[in-house]
Amino acid sequence: MPKLYDCDISGSCYKIRLFLNILGVAYDAVAVDFVNKEHKTSPYLALNPFGEIPIFEDGELRLRDAQAILVYVAGKYDKTRQWFPEDATSQGKIAQWLSTGGGEVMNAAAARLVKVLSYPLDLEKLHAGANRVFKIMDDHLAHRQFLELDRPTIADIACFPYTALAGEGGIDLSAYKNVLAWIERIKRLPGFIPMPGIPVAA
Amino acid sequence: MPKLYDCDISGSCYKIRLFLNILGVAYDAVAVDFVNKEHKTSPYLALNPFGEIPIFEDGELRLRDAQAILVYVAGKYDKTRQWFPEDATSQGKIAQWLSTGGGEVMNAAAARLVKVLSYPLDLEKLHAGANRVFKIMDDHLAHRQFLELDRPTIADIACFPYTALAGEGGIDLSAYKNVLAWIERIKRLPGFIPMPGIPVAA
Numbered sequence: 475m476p477k478l479y480d481c482d483i484s485g486s487c488y489k490i491r492l493f494l495n496i497l498g499v500a501y502d503a504v505a506v507d508f509v510n511k512e513h514k515t516s517p518y519l520a521l522n523p524f525g526e527i528p529i530f531e532d533g534e535l536r537l538r539d540a541q542a543i544l545v546y547v548a549g550k551y552d553k554t555r556q557w558f559p560e561d562a563t564s565q566g567k568i569a570q571w572l573s574t575g576g577g578e579v580m581n582a583a584a585a586r587l588v589k590v591l592s593y594p595l596d597l598e599k600l601h602a603g604a605n606r607v608f609k610i611m612d613d614h615l616a617h618r619q620f621l622e623l624d625r626p627t628i629a630d631i632a633c634f635p636y637t638a639l640a641g642e643g644g645i646d647l648s649a650y651k652n653v654l655a656w657i658e659r660i661k662r663l664p665g666f667i668p669m670p671g672i673p674v675a676a
Numbered sequence: 677m678p679k680l681y682d683c684d685i686s687g688s689c690y691k692i693r694l695f696l697n698i699l700g701v702a703y704d705a706v707a708v709d710f711v712n713k714e715h716k717t718s719p720y721l722a723l724n725p726f727g728e729i730p731i732f733e734d735g736e737l738r739l740r741d742a743q744a745i746l747v748y749v750a751g752k753y754d755k756t757r758q759w760f761p762e763d764a765t766s767q768g769k770i771a772q773w774l775s776t777g778g779g780e781v782m783n784a785a786a787a788r789l790v791k792v793l794s795y796p797l798d799l800e801k802l803h804a805g806a807n808r809v810f811k812i813m814d815d816h817l818a819h820r821q822f823l824e825l826d827r828p829t830i831a832d833i834a835c836f837p838y839t840a841l842a843g844e845g846g847i848d849l850s851a852y853k854n855v856l857a858w859i860e861r862i863k864r865l866p867g868f869i870p871m872p873g874i875p876v877a878a
Contacts (some may be wrong), residue, residue: 523812524780537768539775546768560762566739566748569774573741576775578726610725 476501479521479529481508485583485635486540487528488669489575493544493631496665499551509591541572544628558628567622568629575632578607583636585643601645608637608650615652619659626663634660638672678703681723681731683710687785687837688742689730690871691777695746695833698867701753711793743774746830760830769824770831777834780809785838787845803847810839810852817854821861828865836862840874 478494480487480503494501506512506527514525522529522538529536530543532550537543548558558568581603587593588600611633614621621629638657640647647654660666661675668674680696682689682705696703708714708729716727724731724740731738732745734752739745750760760770783805789795790802813835816823823831840859842849849856862868863877870876 523815535765535768537772539772541775542768542771545771546764549764549767562748562751563737565751566737566744569744569747570739570741572771573743573774573778577778613725 476530476532477504478502479504479506479513479518479527479531481506481513481527483670484508484527485586485639485669486526488635488672489540489631490528490530490543490547491669492635492667493547493557493628494551495667496663497547497551497557498665499547539576541576541628541632544572544631548628556625556627557631559623564623564627568627571621571629572632574607574611575629575636578603579633579636581607582640582643582645585645586636586639587643589643597644600643604640604643604645608640608645608647608653611637611656612650612652615656620656626660630656630660635669635672642671678732678734679706680704681706681708681715681720681729681733683708683715683729685872686710686729687788687841687871688728690837690874691742691833692730692732692745692749693871694837694869695749695759695830696753697869698865699749699753699759700867701749741778743778743830743834746774746833750830758827758829759833761825766825766829770829773823773831774834776809776813777831777838780805781835781838783809784842784845784847787847788838788841789845791845799846802845806842806845806847810842810847810849810855813839813858814852814854817858822858828862832858832862837871837874844873 478490478501480491508527512518513527519525521536524538526538528540528543529538537546545558558565581600584595585597585600585604588595588597620626621633637653658675680692680703682693714720715729721727723738726740728740730742730745731740739748747760760767783802786797787799787802787806790797790799822828823835839855860877
């Protein structure tokens with residue numbers, strides 16, 4: 475059974491929990507004490523020298539990076555291949571948002587660390603970066619139900635958690651109506667599970 | 677014929693030029709005036725709202741993000757599928773380094789912008805981030821010829837340019853012997869092309 479090094483309050487770990495639950499894949503979870511930086515201790519640095527969670531193990535394979543894990547899980551466990559299809563065009567389109575989910579959207583994740591765990595980061599700059607990407611996503615979603623392919627893919631899973639958690643970082647999403655509608659749409663997907671700060675649909 | 681919105685001094689654009697040349701794919705290049713921020717003007721923001729290059733067009737498809745473009749080009753034009761194989765394990769392993777190439781390695785890219793174009797960024801912090809990832813890559817390459825699969829893949833293409841350009845950002849790679857050997861190995865791949873700051877192998 476695959477193993478996820480996990481933390482309930484990590485949006486990055488939640489990406490994996492959410493996707494595994496949607497696909498109906500059973501796994502073992504190992505709870506990592508993120509608040510006390512257990513993922514920065516030597517046993518964890520031996521598993522992932524970048525000092526980050528999630529970490530995913532499946533047989534002999536060990537992977538770091540939430541987006542890379544989504545790519546693997548889609549290829550391995552989604553027999554329909556609808557979440558990360560095999561053709562070049564679909565993979566390229568989706569990979570754009572894997573970069574965004576691990577990149578620009580992480581401004582919102584870092585803002586949350588400032589607000590919730592008092593990380594010494596530049597909140598104003600993080601808010602500006604987060605608002606920039608949410609505006610782009612909002613425009614992009616004006617005539618789309620999901621980020622690519624007119625259906626849910628790992629592009630959505632990669633961008634969803636820290637967008638939905640933006641309020642915890644002091645970011646107001648109310649101007650981004652299409653983003654808010656997209657969040658509700660994801661919450662209604664079969665297999666959706668909540669996390670602290672992301673409740674089920676009203 | 678595909679079209680690349682390109683700039684000769686951009687390491688991100690070079691990722692695409694290098695990979696297309698290795699695969700022997702003909703393309704049209706559109707020169708973008710990066711130094712004068714042409715990519716931030718409205719015609720370019722209409723092509724990519726993130727205000728970044730490269731942008732890649734192929735028929736009806738338009739893609740942003742160097743890593744996403746590598747994924748597409750590999751799937752579309754590499755008939756051997758050795759650069760981004762179709763199996764889940766290979767794709768997951770490679771996707772880790774796509775994240776690193778678009779993430780941590782960009783500390784070195786930003787340091788270069790400080791040194792070469794006087795961008796007002798925190799050079800000390802960027803150097804620390806770059807040295808952290810180069811140490812990880814150096815350890816990882818201690819018993820490997822390439823980042824994954826024991827052969828060149830788009831993982832290497834994604835991480836190579838800004839590693840090889842690190843000196844222009846004031847970062848000394850001399851402590852990272854395995855990284856230096858890997859750079860030389862990439863320079864000897866069939867189809868390798870140089871860019872300003874990355875000469876051909878000695």
